[in-house]
Amino acid sequence: MSESTTQTNSVAAALVSEDDVIRVQDLRLNFYTNLGVVRALNGVNFNIPRGKVLGVVGESGCGKSQTGLAIMQLTPSVGRYEAGQILFREFASKEPVDILKLDKNGPDMRKIRGNNISMIFQEPMTSLNPCYTVGAQIEEAILLHQTQDKTESRKRAIDILQKVGMPNPERIADSFPHQLSGGMRQRAMIAMALSCTPTLLIADEPTTALDVTTEAQILDLMRDLQNEIGTSIMFITHNLGVVAQMCDEVVVMYLGRVVERAMIDDLFYDPKHPYTIMLLRSIPRLGVNRDMRLESIKGSVPDPYSQVNGCPFHERCPSAIPGVCDTIMPDEIFVAGSQTHTVRCHLYT
Amino acid sequence: MASDNTKMLLEVKGLKKHFPITGGFFKRVIGHVKAVDGINFYIKEGETLGLVGESGCGKSTTGRTIMRLLEPTDGEVIFNDPNLGKVNLASLERQQLNKVRPNMQIIFQDPFSSLNPRLTVGDTVGEPLSVQGVASGSALRDRVAELLREVGLRPENMTRYPHAFSGGQRQRIGIARALALNPKLIICDEPVSALDVSIQAQVLNLLEDLQQKFGLTYLFIAHDLSVVEHISDRVAVMYVGYIVEMATTDELYYNPKHPYTEALLAAIPRPDPRRRHRPVKLPGDVPSPANPPSGCYFHPRCRYAEDICKNERPPLRDIGDEHWVACHFAESLSLQGVPRVSDIPIIDVPKRRDTAEVEAPEI
Numbered sequence: 001m002s003e004s005t006t007q008t009n010s011v012a013a014a015l016v017s018e019d020d021v022i023r024v025q026d027l028r029l030n031f032y033t034n035l036g037v038v039r040a041l042n043g044v045n046f047n048i049p050r051g052k053v054l055g056v057v058g059e060s061g062c063g064k065s066q067t068g069l070a071i072m073q074l075t076p077s078v079g080r081y082e083a084g085q086i087l088f089r090e091f092a093s094k095e096p097v098d099i100l101k102l103d104k105n106g107p108d109m110r111k112i113r114g115n116n117i118s119m120i121f122q123e124p125m126t127s128l129n130p131c132y133t134v135g136a137q138i139e140e141a142i143l144l145h146q147t148q149d150k151t152e153s154r155k156r157a158i159d160i161l162q163k164v165g166m167p168n169p170e171r172i173a174d175s176f177p178h179q180l181s182g183g184m185r186q187r188a189m190i191a192m193a194l195s196c197t198p199t200l201l202i203a204d205e206p207t208t209a210l211d212v213t214t215e216a217q218i219l220d221l222m223r224d225l226q227n228e229i230g231t232s233i234m235f236i237t238h239n240l241g242v243v244a245q246m247c248d249e250v251v252v253m254y255l256g257r258v259v260e261r262a263m264i265d266d267l268f269y270d271p272k273h274p275y276t277i278m279l280l281r282s283i284p285r286l287g288v289n290r291d292m293r294l295e296s297i298k299g300s301v302p303d304p305y306s307q308v309n310g311c312p313f314h315e316r317c318p319s320a321i322p323g324v325c326d327t328i329m330p331d332e333i334f335v336a337g338s339q340t341h342t343v344r345c346h347l348y349t
Numbered sequence: 350m351a352s353d354n355t356k357m358l359l360e361v362k363g364l365k366k367h368f369p370i371t372g373g374f375f376k377r378v379i380g381h382v383k384a385v386d387g388i389n390f391y392i393k394e395g396e397t398l399g400l401v402g403e404s405g406c407g408k409s410t411t412g413r414t415i416m417r418l419l420e421p422t423d424g425e426v427i428f429n430d431p432n433l434g435k436v437n438l439a440s441l442e443r444q445q446l447n448k449v450r451p452n453m454q455i456i457f458q459d460p461f462s463s464l465n466p467r468l469t470v471g472d473t474v475g476e477p478l479s480v481q482g483v484a485s486g487s488a489l490r491d492r493v494a495e496l497l498r499e500v501g502l503r504p505e506n507m508t509r510y511p512h513a514f515s516g517g518q519r520q521r522i523g524i525a526r527a528l529a530l531n532p533k534l535i536i537c538d539e540p541v542s543a544l545d546v547s548i549q550a551q552v553l554n555l556l557e558d559l560q561q562k563f564g565l566t567y568l569f570i571a572h573d574l575s576v577v578e579h580i581s582d583r584v585a586v587m588y589v590g591y592i593v594e595m596a597t598t599d600e601l602y603y604n605p606k607h608p609y610t611e612a613l614l615a616a617i618p619r620p621d622p623r624r625r626h627r628p629v630k631l632p633g634d635v636p637s638p639a640n641p642p643s644g645c646y647f648h649p650r651c652r653y654a655e656d657i658c659k660n661e662r663p664p665l666r667d668i669g670d671e672h673w674v675a676c677h678f679a680e681s682l683s684l685q686g687v688p689r690v691s692d693i694p695i696i697d698v699p700k701r702r703d704t705a706e707v708e709a710p711e712i
Contacts, residue, residue, distance in 0.1 A: 212574060238546045281696075282550035294553055296550045
């Protein structure tokens with residue numbers, strides 16, 4: 001796909017800053033399965049400024065994980081990109097590269113994956129290889145990207161394990177994943193992801209499977225590393241507490257589209273899109289909505305094989321305008337008076 | 350243990366569940382995992398008691414031992430049965446137990462593995478009815494249809510198999526099965542932790558509605574402290590097989606008396622971007638229940654610990670207003686709870702506007 005065919009609407013163009021680590025433009029991804037076509041991403045636009053933490057929020061099936069995987073070029077083979085580009089800029093002075101134009105298995109992509117961009121997966125239990133020691137798995141990335149020297153790589157692996165707060169890192173490096181607890185495995189995953197000091201870290205629900213005390217440790221760790229190394233983070237989660245504590249900006253996704261994008265403060269104090277508002281009202285928040293009945297968003301996310309006319313949320317939206325929301329797809333527009341807050345809803349046009 | 354005995358539905362006294370560890374050639378018992386180690390609590394009729402703690406602290410084992418799905422090692426579980434009066438579940442014979450069972454049911458965590466894939470929804474929900482001989486034939490079908498309607502499913506779904514349903518719907522089937530025999534007590538073992546956020550709200554609302562309608566009593570086991578705050582009247586906190594604190598929800602969250610509760614509450618990420626904080630880290634890891642520390646199990650990680658904590662295990666005692674704490678210094682420590690107020694407005698969903706009056710938005 002050439003530059004000219006890629007549609008970039010004006011709002012998304014106005015929001016990009018000079019120094020974005022990643023700029024996703026009009027990303028469209030379809031899965032061709034035996035049962036039909038699944039439209040996973042339908043024109044996703046966002047950018048992550050250097051050194052910032054972007055939160056990605058939404059129900060399962062909204063495409064948040066697929067967006068993360070697309071940046072890593074780890075999309076399953078049944079998926080095909082219909083349009084869009086993912087521009088990655090390693091440092092400010094360097095020309096951006098379109099990740100989607102790189103060969104998935106080619107040397108250029110392999111140089112980026114795990115080195116400049118790395119990912120923490122949701123399940124610490126299944127994302128580690130049970131047959132290799134934790135140390136060997138961390139060293140693999142270091143040997144591939146940073147150094148050929150085995151004693152040096154071993155030293156770096158132990159260093160990074162120490163940095164993620166592992167007690168006795170030499171012993172941990174020689175132990176197998178099954179010998180570690182859930183929190184320790186997740187820390188090993190983070191150590192692996194950070195071993196090559198990435199420019200961008202994609203964290204896909206890194207704390208969902210953990211207890212609060214472990215979660216607090218992991219968040220603390222990620223914050224320290226962000227301050228130290230200056231890594232930008234894409235934080236995929238549905239825990240609003242974690243979002244509030246960690247993120248600078250948030251995008252809310254629904255059915256493969258970004259429906260609202262705001263600075264963290266605006267999202268909690270002045271949300272606009274009915275979906276965002278209902279999502280905030282449906283999650284028990286400590287001290288905020290204790291005596292309130294939780295909002296239940298009626299129905300569920302539409303069948304992924306079907307195509308919805310108009311705004312994808314109109315069937316579940318209490319404020320849908322008949323004749324408008326069910327026929328016309330709303331554009332992403334700025335909320336009046338704001339330069340950073342965008343929403344995709346007919347109520348604000 | 351409690352002051353007002355007439356309203357007690359369940360009283361657990363000194364309940365223990367130890368799992369043997371075997372080793373060596375002859376598989377001799379070389380130790381015990383003390384999953385539940387002498388816990389005391391009570392649940393009054395019509396209330397919801399939340400049971401929280403980190404994974405591996407024995408919450409689920411407690412639920413299952415009360416139900417006698419696991420045989421208790423020691424202790425008493427006094428259940429106030431509407432027909433039989435007070436019975437000790439821990440020592441009941443099979444036959445007697447089967448008479449009590451209809452009054453206590455359990456909802457499991459994983460809606461994907463707790464339903465038999467070979468049984469239709471109708472069979473699953475109807476099974477308790479036929480096992481107890483309550484209904485059969487068309488009466489059974491009517492009752493199952495009624496139950497499905499009660500949990501928000503269509504009765505036509507009776508002939509379908511579990512694989513055809515989403516996680517939230519399956520959890521509703523699990524709830525319908527638990528409701529089938531009009532129980533008094535339902536043990537909810539992490540009923541929403543496997544569900545998506547918006548579905549979680551639907552199931553929590555359903556549980557609240559059913560409680561009001563049928564006067565149910567819940568033991569709500571969960572590790573998500575925000576969910577527990579929302580649904581519980583009282584909360585008990587567990588640490589390595591032992592209840593360390595139990596109080597009303599407000600009291601426990603705003604005015605905790607045990608250092609572990611304080612640490613647990615401090616670790617919850619606050620949903621307010623204007624109040625960012627970095628909690629004081631708890632040193633070390635949760636000790637193994639096979640080899641717990643001496644004295645108070647929390648003392649190696651506790652920043653208030655003194656010599657007495659190493660040697661003596663503090664009993665769970667009432668320090669007034671039904672606030673139970675197992676700490677030697679409960680009265681003298683001043684601990685931090687969660688902030689009571691939040692400035693975050695709860696925003697209403699925007700009103701539907703007529704197409705005619707679409708106008709330029711004002712600032």
